[in-house]
Amino acid sequence: MVAELGHFCLWLALALAVLQSTLPVYGYASGKTWLLAVARPTAILQWLALTIGMFALAWAFYSHDFSLSYVAGHSNSKLPLGYRLSAIWGGHEGSLLLWVWILSFWGLLVSLLRGRVPTDIHALVLAVMGMIGIGFLAFMLFTSNPFDRSLPWFPLDGGDLNPLLQDFGLIIHPPMLYTGYVGFSVAFAFAIAGLIAGRLDPLWARWARPWTTVAWAFLSLGIALGSWWAYYELGWGGWWFWDPVENASLMPWLCGTALIHSLAVTEKRGLFRAWTVLLAIMAFSLCLLGTFLVRSGVLTSVHSFANDPARGAFVLAFLVIVVGASLSLFAIRAPVLRHRSGFEFLSRDSFLLGNNLILLSATFVVLMGTLFPLIGEALDIKISVRSPYFNAFFVPLTMVLMLLLVPGMFSNWKKQDGRLLMKRLLWLAPVSVVLGLLLVFFSAGEMPFVGILSAVMVVYVILAQVSDWLQKSLAFRSGLWRGARRLQRSYYGMLLGHIGLAIIVAGVTQVSFREMERDLRMLPGDVAEIAGYDFTFVGVGERVGPNFTALRGTIQISSGERAVTTLYPEKRTYLAGGQLMTEAAIHSNLWRDLYVALGEPIGDEAWAVRIYYKPGIGWLWIGALFLGLGGFIAASDRRYRSKKLEESEVSE
Amino acid sequence: MNKSGWLFIPLLAFVGLAILLASGLGRDTEELPTALAGKPLPTLQLPSLMRAGTEVNNELFLGHWTLLNVWASWCPTCYVEHPYLMQLADQGVRLVGLNYKDDLDKARQYLAKLGNPYLEVAVDESGSYGIDLGVYGAPETFIINPRGEVVFRYVGEVNERSWQQRFMPLWGEEKQ
Amino acid sequence: MKRVLLLLFLCWPLAISAVQDIYQFENGADEQRFRELLVLLRCPKCQNQAISDSDAPIAKDMREQVAAMVRAGHSNAEIVDYFVQRYGDFVSYRPPVTPQTLILWLAPLLAILGGGLLVLIQILRGRKVARGEDVL
Numbered sequence: 001m002v003a004e005l006g007h008f009c010l011w012l013a014l015a016l017a018v019l020q021s022t023l024p025v026y027g028y029a030s031g032k033t034w035l036l037a038v039a040r041p042t043a044i045l046q047w048l049a050l051t052i053g054m055f056a057l058a059w060a061f062y063s064h065d066f067s068l069s070y071v072a073g074h075s076n077s078k079l080p081l082g083y084r085l086s087a088i089w090g091g092h093e094g095s096l097l098l099w100v101w102i103l104s105f106w107g108l109l110v111s112l113l114r115g116r117v118p119t120d121i122h123a124l125v126l127a128v129m130g131m132i133g134i135g136f137l138a139f140m141l142f143t144s145n146p147f148d149r150s151l152p153w154f155p156l157d158g159g160d161l162n163p164l165l166q167d168f169g170l171i172i173h174p175p176m177l178y179t180g181y182v183g184f185s186v187a188f189a190f191a192i193a194g195l196i197a198g199r200l201d202p203l204w205a206r207w208a209r210p211w212t213t214v215a216w217a218f219l220s221l222g223i224a225l226g227s228w229w230a231y232y233e234l235g236w237g238g239w240w241f242w243d244p245v246e247n248a249s250l251m252p253w254l255c256g257t258a259l260i261h262s263l264a265v266t267e268k269r270g271l272f273r274a275w276t277v278l279l280a281i282m283a284f285s286l287c288l289l290g291t292f293l294v295r296s297g298v299l300t301s302v303h304s305f306a307n308d309p310a311r312g313a314f315v316l317a318f319l320v321i322v323v324g325a326s327l328s329l330f331a332i333r334a335p336v337l338r339h340r341s342g343f344e345f346l347s348r349d350s351f352l353l354g355n356n357l358i359l360l361s362a363t364f365v366v367l368m369g370t371l372f373p374l375i376g377e378a379l380d381i382k383i384s385v386r387s388p389y390f391n392a393f394f395v396p397l398t399m400v401l402m403l404l405l406v407p408g409m410f411s412n413w414k415k416q417d418g419r420l421l422m423k424r425l426l427w428l429a430p431v432s433v434v435l436g437l438l439l440v441f442f443s444a445g446e447m448p449f450v451g452i453l454s455a456v457m458v459v460y461v462i463l464a465q466v467s468d469w470l471q472k473s474l475a476f477r478s479g480l481w482r483g484a485r486r487l488q489r490s491y492y493g494m495l496l497g498h499i500g501l502a503i504i505v506a507g508v509t510q511v512s513f514r515e516m517e518r519d520l521r522m523l524p525g526d527v528a529e530i531a532g533y534d535f536t537f538v539g540v541g542e543r544v545g546p547n548f549t550a551l552r553g554t555i556q557i558s559s560g561e562r563a564v565t566t567l568y569p570e571k572r573t574y575l576a577g578g579q580l581m582t583e584a585a586i587h588s589n590l591w592r593d594l595y596v597a598l599g600e601p602i603g604d605e606a607w608a609v610r611i612y613y614k615p616g617i618g619w620l621w622i623g624a625l626f627l628g629l630g631g632f633i634a635a636s637d638r639r640y641r642s643k644k645l646e647e648s649e650v651s652e
Numbered sequence: 653m654n655k656s657g658w659l660f661i662p663l664l665a666f667v668g669l670a671i672l673l674a675s676g677l678g679r680d681t682e683e684l685p686t687a688l689a690g691k692p693l694p695t696l697q698l699p700s701l702m703r704a705g706t707e708v709n710n711e712l713f714l715g716h717w718t719l720l721n722v723w724a725s726w727c728p729t730c731y732v733e734h735p736y737l738m739q740l741a742d743q744g745v746r747l748v749g750l751n752y753k754d755d756l757d758k759a760r761q762y763l764a765k766l767g768n769p770y771l772e773v774a775v776d777e778s779g780s781y782g783i784d785l786g787v788y789g790a791p792e793t794f795i796i797n798p799r800g801e802v803v804f805r806y807v808g809e810v811n812e813r814s815w816q817q818r819f820m821p822l823w824g825e826e827k828q
Numbered sequence: 829m830k831r832v833l834l835l836l837f838l839c840w841p842l843a844i845s846a847v848q849d850i851y852q853f854e855n856g857a858d859e860q861r862f863r864e865l866l867v868l869l870r871c872p873k874c875q876n877q878a879i880s881d882s883d884a885p886i887a888k889d890m891r892e893q894v895a896a897m898v899r900a901g902h903s904n905a906e907i908v909d910y911f912v913q914r915y916g917d918f919v920s921y922r923p924p925v926t927p928q929t930l931i932l933w934l935a936p937l938l939a940i941l942g943g944g945l946l947v948l949i950q951i952l953r954g955r956k957v958a959r960g961e962d963v964l
Contacts, residue, residue, distance in 0.1 A: 236881045243876055271954075278662060285666075298676035300876045309678040316677070320670050327663040334659055342958025343951075350951050357943045365936045371669075372923070372932045374676045379928050382685065384870050386878075386921035393936050414958065517863065519850040526847035537847075599850075608850060684872060687916035753885070779889045786914040788872035788886045 003068055006056025007147040009049045010097075013104065014137040016046040020107075020130030024123040028196070036123035043111045043126050046133065047104040054101050057088050057146055066158050069150040070094060076160035076576045078547035086171040087161045092295060092311075093146035095174060099291075100136045102175070102182045103129065110186060110211070115640070117207045124193035125186070132185050135318040143311050160547070160576030169229030177222030177249060181287045183215025184252060187259065188284035191277045192326055195333045200277060205267035210635040212263060212280075213493070216256045217631025223249050224624030235582035235597045237517070237612045239620065242386045245303035247370040248290030251363050255283040258359035260631075265352050269413055272349075274337040275356055277330060285323040286363070292319055298374060344415040351408030358401045365393040395450060398505065402457040405498060406464040428467070432460035444531075445514035445615070454509040461502040465495055493634020500626025503619050510616025521602055522609045531613040533594060534558050540598070540607060548572045550583075553598050553607065557587065569598045569609075593617050686794070686805035687786050693720075693800050694784040701751055701759060701773035708748075708774035713800045717824055718746045720794040721770070721810070722782065725758040727790040733809040734766050740815070741769035749773035752782050752790050795822055851895040862898050865907055866891060870919050878921065 020042035027035025059065075061084045066072040074087045074094070089098040107129050114122050140146070190208040194200040226249065231239040240246065259279040265272045293299055296312025343349035369385045376383050410416075410424050436456030440447050447455070472491070473483035520528050522537040529535070538554040550572040557564040567585035574581065584597040592615040599608025688694070693710055700706045712718075721737065723730040741747055749770040751759045756775065763773075776782055785794070786805070793810050795803040804822050806814065853859045866880035871887040879887040879894075890911070897907045911919045923929050 234881070238881060241876075241881075274659065282662075292673065296673075296677060298673060302875045302877060312677050313674075316670065316673055319673075323666055324663070324670075327666055331659040331663055337659075341954075342956065342960070343954040344958055345951055345955055349954065353947050353950060357940075357947050361936065361940045361943060364939045368932060368935050371672065372929075374672055375931070376928075378672070378675055381928055382916060382918040383923045383929065384876075384918055384921050385923050385932070386870075388868065388922035389932070521848045521850055523847070528847045684916065684918060687912070687914055753889075779885075780893070783889060783893060784914060786872075786916070788915070789884075 002056050002059045003065065003147045003149065006053045006060075007145065009053035009056065010137060010141055010145075010147070013046050013049040013053065013100070014134065014141060016042045016049060017130045017133035017137055020046060021127045021134060024127040028120055028124060033120070036119055039123040039126035039130075040111045043104070043107040043130070046130075047101075047108040050097075050101045050104045054088070054097065057094060057097060058085055060147075061085060061087055064158075066156065067149050067151060067154040068146070069148050069154075070146045072150065072155050072158045074161050075158040076547060077157050078575065079158075079161055079166070080546050082171060083161055083166045087165070089174045090161050090165050090170060093140065093144040093148075095178075096136060096140045096144055097146050098174060099178055099182060100133060100140065102178045103133055103136065103185060106183055106186055107133070110189075115207065116203075121190075121193050121197055121199065121204075121207070124196055125189040128189035128192045129185055132189075132322065135322065139311075139314050139318065143314055158576070160574060163548070163572065163574045163577075163579050163581045164233060166547075166574075167229065167233055169225065169233060173222060173225040173229050176218055176225055180215050180217070180219025180222045181249070181252065181290070183211070183218055184256060184280075184284045184287055186215060187212040187256075187280045188326070191280035192329065195277060195329050195336065198333070198336045200266070200273045200336055202267050202270050205263050205276065206640065208280075209260070209263045209267060210637075210640045212256070213260055213631045213635040216253070216260055217628045217635070219249070219253050219256060220624055220631065221628040223253055224621055224628075228621055231617070232584060232586055235584045237515075237584075237595050237597075237610075237614060239511075239617065241302075242369070242390050243303060244299040244301045244370050245290075245294050247366050248286075248293050251366050251370075252283050252286040252290065254359050254363040254366070255279055255286055258356045258363075259283050261352050261355050261359075265349060269343070269349060270341055271343070272353070272356075274330075275353075277337065279356070279360075281323070281326045281330060282363075285319070285326075288315075288319045288322060292316055293370075299370070300373075341414075343413070346411065346416045346418050346421070348408060348411040348413050348416065351404055351411055354404055355401070355408060358397055358404070362394060362397050365390065365397070399453060399457055402461050402502070402505065405461055405501075409464065409468060409494075409498070428460065428464055432456050432463055435459045435463070447509075447513050451509050451513045454505060458502045458506045458509070462499055465498050465502075469495055488639075489637040490634045490639075493630045493632075493637070496626045496630030496633065500623045500630060502623070503626060504623030507616045507619030507623060510619065511614050514615050515617075516613040518611050519599070520609050520611065521606050523606045528609075528611060530611055531592075531615075532559060533564065533613070535596065535609075535611050537607070537609060540601075543570070545572065547576065548574045548581075551598070553596075553609070555585070555596050555609070555611075557594055564594070567594070567596045569596045571598050588618055590618060591615060683807065684788070686802060688802040689804065691802055693794075693796055693802055694781070696774060696781065698750075698774040698776055698781060701749075701756065701763075701775050702768075702770075703772075708772050710800055712748060712772060713796045713798075715798050716746050717798060718748055718771075718796045719819075720748050720750060720785075720796055722750045722752050722785070722787050722790050722792040722794075724752045724754040724790050725762040726754065727752075729809050730791045731766070733791055733811060734769075736809075736811050736815070737769040738767050740810075746771060750781065750785075751775045752787065753777065753779040793819075795819065851891070853895075853899060858898050861904055862895055865894050865898070865904060868904075868908065868921050869894065869911060870921055872915050872919055 020039055023035045023038040027033060027038070060068050060071050061075055062081070064075070064077055070091060070093050074091045075084055079087070087094070089095040107126060110125060110129065117125075187208055190204070190211070194204050226246070227239045230241070231237065259276065262272050262276040262279050266276045292312065292315040294301070294303065295308065295315060297307035297309060298312060369389050372385050373383060406428070407421055407425060410421055433456050436459045437452065439459065440452050440455045469484070470480070472487060473480050476483035476486055516530050518528060518530055522528065524537060524539040527534050527536045534557065536556040536558070538556060540551050540553045543550045543552045550570040552568050552570045555567045555569065557567065565587045567587060569585040570583040572581045572583055573579070582597055584595055587594045592613060595612035595614055597610045599610060601607050693713055696708060696710050698708050700708050719740070737747060747770050749772070751773050753776065774781070789807070791809065793806045797803050804819070806818055808814065810819070851862060853862060867878050869879045869890060871877050871879050871882040871884055871890070873884045873886050874882045879890045894907055897910065908920050917924050923932055925933060
């Protein structure tokens with residue numbers, strides 16, 4: 001019964017989405033402005049309907065309703081409650097429901113938080129979001145219904161949620177990631193609304209900016225969560241595999257980063273309208289592309305949700321319609337995109353244009369590498385693309401990005417005095433080089449040239465950002481802290497964002513070049529050493545979990561005389577499907593992770609054990625936190641909530 | 653400042669992308685063609701399972717069309733495909749087996765219980781010849797032509813359907 | 829007799845540490861090469877995993893083969909080529925540079941150059957407008 005209610009709600013949501021998209025557009029085109037008012041209530045009702053739908057599915061999982069084939073495929077009577085509920089998005093159909101629910105939630109927020117956006121633009125934004133909703137709801141209802149029943153014969157017990165997904169990571173990663181992913185639909189909707197209405201002025205950028213920045217922040221956190229999850233869950237210590245599904249989330253992020261910077265230029269100077277609109281369309285298109293890639297079976301991936309060409313065709317058709325229409329609109333509305341202002345060769349405007357270029361190039365590299373196996377099929381060759389290809393381009397691009405970040409940040413809008421800029425860089429460059437070199441040589445481990453360069457860049461960016469903060473705070477001439485408090489939130493957003501980037505690069509450099517690994521055969525009592533830590537293999541015992549049995553190893557770690565910790569890696573056998581899973585055990589601190597995983601038993605008492613020393617890996621997650629925090633703080637800047645249309649900008 | 657032309661570039665690029673993606677639908681991304689197509693069968697010098705003390709080598713493949721079937725007693729799909737191999741053998745198809753990473757006793761029991769369609773069986777206990785062949789899992793079946801060259805490699809169960817669709821078009825034909 | 833006892837006594841600490849690296853190498857450089865290759869070679873059976881990440885039997889066989897070849901002194905290129913001969917280009921995560929893959933390697937470069945040109949044009953245009961605006 002409840003499931004039928006849920007199903008009905010999906011149809012209701014589809015009907016509402018149709019109303020939400022058609023009526024306001026018709027109202028706008030025909031001048032019947034009273035129709036514009038339809039957008040808001042339909043968006044709110046749509047969210048309500050989908051929320052009930054989510055609850056219905058949640059109830060089905062909670063009450064073990066295995067007559068629903070989705071529940072039967074992803075749950076089990078012994079599955080703990082937390083995972084039972086997060087199993088809602090553990091598979092293709094349910095994850096679509098989550099996608100659509102989050103879309104309606106963003107719609108709800110846009111409806112309620114209108115701010116200073118004029119009624120017609122606001123209605124158009126909601127209408128565009130409604131159109132996207134139609135596509136996904138239709139996809140769900142016609143090809144991937146989570147409420148399908150498998151009557152009359154249904155299993156007494158479910159097939160269980162994939163053990164890899166029975167983890168805290170499943171509870172937070174998809175919601176966080178999707179919030180970011182779907183959030184770019186708002187930026188997209190603003191772009192389309194702007195194109196239709198012919199309004200892409202700085203005010204438009206000011207409306208669009210906080211929405212975009214928040215979506216970007218969520219996406220940053222979502223990607224980092226995914227990486228962290230893969231790191232501790234898969235048992236191999238890897239944190240990024242350039243897997244097609246991972247790339248599918250990285251591309252919108254890179255594009256989105258370019259977008260938030262381009263929006264800044266459009267807001268401040270009225271420039272780069274074409275870039276900004278195109279980036280908004282691209283970022284969201286890449287989100288849709290990602291959705292296509294992970295569900296169509298077109299590319300091989302460990303993460304693939306579904307492998308169904310029929311579903312793939314549906315998504316592709318939707319992608320073609322949405323992106324084709326928006327890019328056509330973009331091309332046709334050329335006059336709207338013309339700008340009237342100019343800028344010098346040496347100016348913040350130029351640097352940000354360069355920034356756009358670098359980030360888009362990076363996006364293109366990822367796109368090329370991800371899709372090339374497909375191109376290869378057309379050319380009748382079968383090849384694999386991974387780190388060697390991506391790193392070959394990414395490393396130089398990142399270095400150039402960081403190099404240009406500093407003068408870009410130091411430069412004024414429209415025109416920057418070259419000599420002043422040089423003065424600021426003149427002390428910064430050598431100090432960064434020296435400090436960078438010192439850091440590298442006085443910390444343990446080898447580092448090739450690329451690593452040293454990277455370290456110098458990290459120091460360079462952090463020093464530049466901190467010195468800029470000092471300079472700007474002191475410019476108020478009322479003391480450092482008073483001055484700092486007067487700096488706008490958007491400035492702190494930038495500060496956190498840039499420092500976050502530097503921390504991430506530092507972490508990547510550190511772990512890539514200095515991690516150590518040993519694959520060992522250990523008997524109880526054996527001691528192995530890595531990076532100054534002693535790992536004592538005590539033995540392996542048995543343990544019974546809620547829906548699995550496990551062989552649990554005990555490893556004591558000490559450093560010299562000091563005991564550090566005891567770790568308990570496991571090898572689990574899940575009862576429902578008999579799957580074997582490796583659960584690694586990790587000890588983290590600010591500087592390094594110690595990571596242990598059990599291999600297989602060798603002979604009578606011996607076990608294969610893998611131990612890793614991973615320095616700096618924590619900085620990746622910390623850096624991502626900075627990015628997310630920076631995004632949220634920037635979006636909460638006063639001027640987005642202010643009644644005044646003009647603000648005196650002290651910073652930026 | 654006529655920008656209108658440039659603005660159509662993203663649309664065109666997207667159309668190209670869409671065509672590429674559409675072409676990718678429905679393909680079997682898992683199938684890996686053999687790297688040895690057209691090349692001679694790698695040097696084979698392995699003990700025989702059937703005639704203890706003797707060796708199996710490349711000469712066995714000269715002058716006739718032969719199927720080289722990679723199998724093991726631990727491989728469930730091999731059990732499933734076995735009856736069809738017996739049928740092929742009855743029809744006169746020449747079969748040579750490669751016992752892959754298996755226990756000798758279990759392998760002999762397997763043949764004793766299910767029947768032996770093979771002319772000869774080479775024993776690859778370590779799997780190193782399997783690597784030479786580019787094998788990545790059992791069962792796999794190779795077509796070898798009378799000159800001792802690899803023509804085709806099929807991963808998975810050999811049955812009526814796969815035999816008709818994949819093997820028959822290539823079997824017994826002399827390609828230039 | 830005394831000499832034998834002395835020898836035994838000296839060997840005692842070695843006897844205690846039975847922990848063995850599963851893949852043993854003469855020196856650090858070899859071990860480093862081994863690790864690099866493990867990440868470079870793809871498991872032919874798995875869904876997009878390197879042989880370092882995979883539990884599949886073929887991955888294990890490949891790891892042992894790589895270890896043996898590293899110990900025997902073969903270069904990384906030779907080892908990769910060994911597997912490419914047998915499994916095809918698919919087995920290496922570094923795509924080869926052939927006429928067919930040229931587009932893969934060149935396209936980003938062309939995109940960056942093309943994009944750079946576009947940016948340059950836009951900057952120069954911007955400058956023209958800016959200078960045109962300055963009425964002195």
